[in-house]
Amino acid sequence: MRFTINDKPVEAEFDPRTSLLDLLRDHLGLTGSKKGCNQGACGACTVLVDGERINSCLALAVQYQGRAITTVEGLGQTGSLHPLQQAFVEHDGFQCGYCTPGQLCSAIGMAGEAARGVPSVVTADLGDETVTLSHDELRERMSGNLCRCGAYNGIIDAITETFAADGSQKGDAGARKAA
Amino acid sequence: MSIIQDAVKTAVRFVPDRWLPGASPDPLREKHGLLGAPISRVDGPLKVAGQARFAAEVPMEGLAYATLVHSTIARGHITSLDTSKAEAAPGVVLVMTHENAPRMNAPAMFMSRPDAVGASDLPVMQNRDIHWNGEPVALVLAETQEQADHAATLVKVEYESATAVTDFQAAKLAAHHPQSILGEPPLFEIGDAEKELNEAHHRVDLVFRTPRHNHNAIELHGATVRWDGDELTVHDATQMLNGTAGTLAEIFGINPDQVHVSSPYVGGGFGGKALWNHQILAAAASRLSGRPVRIVLSRESVFRIVGGRTTTEQRVALGAERNGSLRALIHTGTVAMTEHNNCPEQFTFPARHLYASKSFRLEQSVADMDMMANTFMRAPGESVGTFALECALDELAEQMELDPIELRRRIEPEKDPTSNNPFSSRYLLQCFEQGGERFGWNRRDPKPGARREGEWLVGLGCATGTYPYHRMPGGSARIRIEADGSAVVSTAVHEMGMGTATVQAQAAAARLGLPLEKVRFDYGDTSLPKGVLAGGSTQTASISAAVIAANDELVKELIRLAGNDSPLAGLGADKLEARDEGLASVDEPGRHETYASILARAGRDHLEVEAAAPPPLEMMKYSMHSTAAQFAEVRVNSVTGEVRVCRMLGSFDCGRILNAKTATSQFRGGMIMGIGLALTEETLFDPRSGRIMNPSLAEYHVPVHMDVPEIEVMWTDIPDPHAPLGARGIGEIGITGVAAAIANAVYNATGRRVRDLPITLDKLL
Numbered sequence: 001m002r003f004t005i006n007d008k009p010v011e012a013e014f015d016p017r018t019s020l021l022d023l024l025r026d027h028l029g030l031t032g033s034k035k036g037c038n039q040g041a042c043g044a045c046t047v048l049v050d051g052e053r054i055n056s057c058l059a060l061a062v063q064y065q066g067r068a069i070t071t072v073e074g075l076g077q078t079g080s081l082h083p084l085q086q087a088f089v090e091h092d093g094f095q096c097g098y099c100t101p102g103q104l105c106s107a108i109g110m111a112g113e114a115a116r117g118v119p120s121v122v123t124a125d126l127g128d129e130t131v132t133l134s135h136d137e138l139r140e141r142m143s144g145n146l147c148r149c150g151a152y153n154g155i156i157d158a159i160t161e162t163f164a165a166d167g168s169q170k171g172d173a174g175a176r177k178a179a
Numbered sequence: 180m181s182i183i184q185d186a187v188k189t190a191v192r193f194v195p196d197r198w199l200p201g202a203s204p205d206p207l208r209e210k211h212g213l214l215g216a217p218i219s220r221v222d223g224p225l226k227v228a229g230q231a232r233f234a235a236e237v238p239m240e241g242l243a244y245a246t247l248v249h250s251t252i253a254r255g256h257i258t259s260l261d262t263s264k265a266e267a268a269p270g271v272v273l274v275m276t277h278e279n280a281p282r283m284n285a286p287a288m289f290m291s292r293p294d295a296v297g298a299s300d301l302p303v304m305q306n307r308d309i310h311w312n313g314e315p316v317a318l319v320l321a322e323t324q325e326q327a328d329h330a331a332t333l334v335k336v337e338y339e340s341a342t343a344v345t346d347f348q349a350a351k352l353a354a355h356h357p358q359s360i361l362g363e364p365p366l367f368e369i370g371d372a373e374k375e376l377n378e379a380h381h382r383v384d385l386v387f388r389t390p391r392h393n394h395n396a397i398e399l400h401g402a403t404v405r406w407d408g409d410e411l412t413v414h415d416a417t418q419m420l421n422g423t424a425g426t427l428a429e430i431f432g433i434n435p436d437q438v439h440v441s442s443p444y445v446g447g448g449f450g451g452k453a454l455w456n457h458q459i460l461a462a463a464a465s466r467l468s469g470r471p472v473r474i475v476l477s478r479e480s481v482f483r484i485v486g487g488r489t490t491t492e493q494r495v496a497l498g499a500e501r502n503g504s505l506r507a508l509i510h511t512g513t514v515a516m517t518e519h520n521n522c523p524e525q526f527t528f529p530a531r532h533l534y535a536s537k538s539f540r541l542e543q544s545v546a547d548m549d550m551m552a553n554t555f556m557r558a559p560g561e562s563v564g565t566f567a568l569e570c571a572l573d574e575l576a577e578q579m580e581l582d583p584i585e586l587r588r589r590i591e592p593e594k595d596p597t598s599n600n601p602f603s604s605r606y607l608l609q610c611f612e613q614g615g616e617r618f619g620w621n622r623r624d625p626k627p628g629a630r631r632e633g634e635w636l637v638g639l640g641c642a643t644g645t646y647p648y649h650r651m652p653g654g655s656a657r658i659r660i661e662a663d664g665s666a667v668v669s670t671a672v673h674e675m676g677m678g679t680a681t682v683q684a685q686a687a688a689a690r691l692g693l694p695l696e697k698v699r700f701d702y703g704d705t706s707l708p709k710g711v712l713a714g715g716s717t718q719t720a721s722i723s724a725a726v727i728a729a730n731d732e733l734v735k736e737l738i739r740l741a742g743n744d745s746p747l748a749g750l751g752a753d754k755l756e757a758r759d760e761g762l763a764s765v766d767e768p769g770r771h772e773t774y775a776s777i778l779a780r781a782g783r784d785h786l787e788v789e790a791a792a793p794p795p796l797e798m799m800k801y802s803m804h805s806t807a808a809q810f811a812e813v814r815v816n817s818v819t820g821e822v823r824v825c826r827m828l829g830s831f832d833c834g835r836i837l838n839a840k841t842a843t844s845q846f847r848g849g850m851i852m853g854i855g856l857a858l859t860e861e862t863l864f865d866p867r868s869g870r871i872m873n874p875s876l877a878e879y880h881v882p883v884h885m886d887v888p889e890i891e892v893m894w895t896d897i898p899d900p901h902a903p904l905g906a907r908g909i910g911e912i913g914i915t916g917v918a919a920a921i922a923n924a925v926y927n928a929t930g931r932r933v934r935d936l937p938i939t940l941d942k943l944l
Contacts, residue, residue: 017325026324031236032229034446036397037478041876044397072229081224089223092844095676097226098398098446104227139884146876148397148447149676150848152887 001065005030006074016062020054021045023061024071032072032101036146043145046102046109047071053109055144072101075108084108087158095149103145103155110141111163133164191799192600196901199796205727206756207690208835208898208905214689215896217840221681221700222444222674231444234416235401235475242403243272245461245474246327248317248334249483250309253869254343254549257307257316261335265319268333270326273468275318280304281463283430286454288521293653294425294435296454296712298486299519299552303430303459309338310519311551312345312869313483318460320468324475343549345869347490347515350546354513357545360523367531367597370538372496376507379498383574384509386494387567388935389918391515391862391871392855393487394556395881396675398446400481402458405471411462412439418448418713420671424705426454427462443703445675449852450555450714452675456484482874487862489515489524489553491563495571503581503589505536510568516545520552525560529568529645529915532804533607535592550869555714557852558911561646562918563936566856569642569919570934573926577625583641583923584611584620584808595802603801604899604907606832607643610808614830615641617893618810627930635814637825638928644807644829644916648720648899648907650795651711656725657789658691658733664760664775666691668729669701671710672722676848677910678841679713683722685838686904690730691774692757708789716805716908719837723903724792730757732788737762737774740781746770797901805833805907809850809916813924820940822925824854828891833912835898835905842909846892849913855882856914857921858937 003010005028014027021038024030024047036044038057045057048070076082084104087093094100114131122140123131131137138156147155196203207214225231262274283305286297301310309316317334321327344350356365376382403414411431417423417440424438431438445452461474476484493512499505510530514523527541556562576583591608594601615621623639624630630637656670668687674680684700691698701707711721734752741747747755747762747770755762761773778786797803812826829850836842859880863872873879898905918936925943926932933942 015323015325017329018323022324025236029238030229031232034233034397035235035399035475037399037876039478039875039877041478042397072227076228078224078228078230081227085224085227088227089219092220092840094223094226095678095841095844095848096396096398096445096447097222097231097676098233098396100226101229135889136885139887143883143885146397146881146883148395148449148852148881149844150851150882150887151844152851152882152884153847153890154844156884 001062003065003069004067005069006071014061018061019057020059020061020064021056024056030071030073034098034101036099043106044099044102046106046145048105048109051109051112053106072104075104084158084162087162091154091158091161092151093154093158094151099145099147103147106142106145107159138164188799191796199800204900205903205905210689212689213685213695215836215839216685218681218685218695218838219840220678221684233398233444233446234403234414234442235473237403237414239403239405239471241471242473243320243322243468243470244324244327245464245472246319246331247315247457247480248319248331248336249480250312250314250316252309252338252340253312253345255309255338255340257309257336258339259337262317264333265330268326268330270322271319271330272322272470273320273464274334275464275467276316277304277306279467281466283459283463284432286426286430290521294422296419296422296426298453298455298554299517301519303456311549313551313871315456315460315484318464320464320472343869344547345549346866347546347548350515350548351513354544354546357523360525360543365543367541368539369597372507372509372538372540375538376496376498376509379506380501381499381575381579383571383578384496385571385574385934386492387570389491389563389566390936391487391490391864392556392860393482393862393879394449394451395876395879396447396449396451399476399478400455400457400485401475402461403473404461404465406466409433410437413458413462415440415442415458416445416452417442418445418452418673418675419454420673420705421709422712423454427459430459431462440705441703442673445673448675448713449557450559451485453554478876479874482871484551486552486554488556488559491524491526493526493567495567497571497575499575499579503579503586505534505590507538508534508536509540511540511542513544513546515548515550515553517550517552518547522554524563526564526567528560529564531597532595532802533643533645534590535596539597557849558646558914561911561915562856565642565644565915566918566922566936569916570922573923574932584615587611587643598802600800600802603803603901604834604897605804605806606895606897607806609895610806610830610832614808614810614828614893617891618828620810623927627927634817636817636928637812637814638924638926639812640920640922640924640927641808641810642916642919642923644809644912646716646805646912646915648798648803648805648902649715649717650724650798651717651721652794653709654711654721654725655708655789655791656722656729657708657787658729659785659787660774660778662775662778662784664773665697666693667699667701668726669707670722670725671705671707672702672718673713674702675713677845678838679718681841682719682837686723687726690726690757693760716910716912719906719908720903721792725790727903728790728792729788732790734762736786736788737777740783740786741772741777744780745772745777747772801901803899803901803907805831805912807831807912807916809920811920811924813921813928815925815928815943820943822858822938822940824921825888827888829913831894831912832897833894833909834902834907836894836896837904837906843892845909846913847890849911850890850917851882851887853914853917854886854921856936857918861937
């Protein structure tokens with residue numbers, strides 16, 4: 001089976017019951033994506049597929065052949081970090097670091113959703129075509145990613161600086177200006 | 180407490196500080212610069228890049244994957260096991276049950292001796308007996324995780340149930356005093372507290388209940404293990420490296436130095452990353468199968484075989500004079516425990532040290548149940564104990580028509596109210612004053628329900644937080660100076676997100692007079708000098724004491740190597756300080772020589788010293804506790820009962836803060852776990868079956884982004900003269916007092932006292 005992971009073609013043969021998360025972690029050695037519950041409740045396994053965030057533990061790998069999959073390893077590496085990764089370090093948006101890859105991928109997917117005008121439950125006017133990534137919008141939209149260490153304030157600060165502070169995006173999430 | 184310990188305590192009280200090993204003030208406690216600076220985590224880039232390798236991610240050739248099968252009864256025994264279908268399933272390497280598991284010694288129970296960290300002393304898969312609903316009855320090993328998971332569903336187990344104690348209310352009828360509460364007597368009295376209570380002008384007498392909790396670190400418990408002959412290697416997620424090695428060695432009948440435990444990254448601990456059945460079973464299955472084994476527990480398995488915080492029922496009764504002084508402080512109650520562990524959730528400990536009272540009655544009992552052995556979870560005792568005590572104080576203050584902070588001012592003790600030892604350093608009232616001012620406490624209307632915004636009722640609450648200083652005995656540290664003058668400091672300790680790797684590098688750089696770039700701190704592996712466990716907010720002080728001891732040795736060695744040709748010639752250790760990448764005279768700043776120069780002249784390519792920390796006698800001489808003032812503003816929806824914490828502020832007195840950035844995060848993290856404790860977290864335990872009914876993150880509700888407001892944190896930064904680095908530890912105190920501050924705020928908003936956690940909306944409708 002053929003996949004595109006972090007812009008590279010990958011071939012793998014595996015049990016068709018394998019989740020996308022297990023494919024990444026156990027078969028391809030991409031252990032940046034984390035397993036925290038294996039049932040879609042914690043968000044640690046979040047990866048981007050064609051720019052959209054999904055829980056890779058709930059995805060069967062076979063369904064994602066030919067799609068563009070981005071994991072934390074594809075965002076940036078030590079020495080050439082993505083601006084959001086750098087902002088997480090500066091704002092201390094983690095402690096143990098285990099939920100971090102999921103928070104990062106989720107935030108990038110989230111910024112894309114907001115840029116496309118997708119409303120959330122706290123969006124005041126569902127008809128609005130633009131979304132302002134306010135503190136409440138960010139907290140609501142990131143609530144699928146649990147952090148038991150409680151680095152939530154730092155995470156929101158890092159996302160705000162990267163995607164919402166001055167209304168422009170420093171990151172290369174491929175999303176438009178988020179209001 | 181033994182007679183010997185008591186005698187030592189009494190003797191130490193009269194010994195001058197300078198005679199006590201390790202008790203003289205650490206000169207570094209007053210130094211600024213690197214120490215305290217908001218340095219970003221040194222392991223940050225690796226973690227955000229997904230390159231930090233956790234225990235279940237270590238590659239190994241020929242791995243087999245393990246899955247557990249759990250008992251479905253709480254007590255009784257297995258009558259039949261049918262593993263044939265599982266064994267015949269594709270990819271299965273081994274099905275291990277008590278019938279074929281290797282013979283293993285039972286784990287030595289935590290604290291039964293220095294190296295023992297067994298969560299209970301029950302033998303692991305050695306016989307047909309069942310002790311809790313969820314006990315592992317089989318382990319399936321297969322070529323892939325999917326194959327193991329599937330085959331595990333094919334193991335057929337039949338049981339004969341025995342009568343089990345699974346109802347706390349029933350178990351309480353047979354509650355008894357444990358031998359001790361972590362070394363303290365289960366009953367402590369000064370005067371006749373019940374009589375004083377009855378004669379007091381103001382009285383409250385209340386019962387509080389707290390449920391079970393689970394740590395729920397996001398990293399699932401996991402291990403990657405292999406045997407090479409009789410040498411066992413365990414890549415573990417642990418907060419107790421040496422204890423795990425020592426206990427595993429005894430279980431398998433080998434020497435501790437034959438067990439190598441590595442755990443450089445731990446995805447959250449909070450007390451839960453200990454030695455549980457899974458590491459033991461993985462090692463056993465590896466031995467039996469001859470294959471390296473990876474075990475990663477499912478989230479459900481974490482709930483079934485990793486203990487959490489136990490449930491408590493607490494009585495707090497306070498009697499006060501008209502002027503506000505306390506005549507009686509009574510804090511008593513019962514927790515659920517098992518016959519096989521020793522973790523009594525010391526909820527009466529805050530009341531021993533926080534407030535002055537004419538009389539005390541502090542008593543704890545345990546009710547034995549057939550359940551997963553409970554364990555230590557962030558601020559065991561103090562987290563739930565402060566909920567009861569601080570809510571009761573709020574009720575007393577209201578009855579007395581006193582501001583709750585003013586009441587605390589009137590009962591502030593001059594020395595420890597139960598031990599009579601002097602406090603080493605205590606600034607609780609300063610925390611309240613500065614925190615209250617910042618938070619806007621004076622805007623609180625003491626009348627409940629007075630502030631309404633639309634359908635939301637708004638209230639403010641406060642409470643005291645507290646956690647003791649402890650320093651673990653037995654830790655060592657090594658300092659190695661390289662030819663270029665750089666240093667490596669190492670000890671087998673833990674980084675679970677607390678910031679150990681960063682803070683210890685900062686501290687070592689400050690101590691050695693080196694820039695941060697020239698210091699490396701190595702940790703997380705039993706091949707390093709024996710470390711201390713990470714628990715009880717003890718690690719930083721314990722490591723620092725060992726590094727101080729090693730540094731003393733280092734200076735001696737450097738003086739010896741420097742010899743008579745050095746500008747330092749003739750100066751003793753007491754006349755030297757570390758500065759500018761070397762040693763310098765304290766009195767004559769010009770006399771200085773770098774480490775590199777000293778080593779070069781002596782023809783050495785490195786210098787290495789190792790030393791153990793002195794025993795923690797300072798704890799016997801002083802009452803050493805951190806304190807905090809916790810503030811919360813909540814909004815309660817008058818239609819739905821929904822509670823939202825909209826503002827929080829924690830004002831802490833924990834001695835020196837060693838890294839402003841990581842400390843802020845750690846304080847907030849504790850406070851956020853406190854939000855969970857107050858509002859959402861509860862491990863649901865079926866009293867009929869003894870089974871945990873919500874073993875998932877979907878049904879056990881930890882706080883999420885939306886539950887967490889911007890949290891303000893401040894601290895006194897007053898160094899404790901008797902703690903290494905002047906720092907008392909900050910890992911646990913953040914959660915203490917929070918549930919009470921929130922409950923008191925809910926009362927201020929609604930006029931409803933909820934004394935039964937969590938404060939879910941049904942309790943407010």
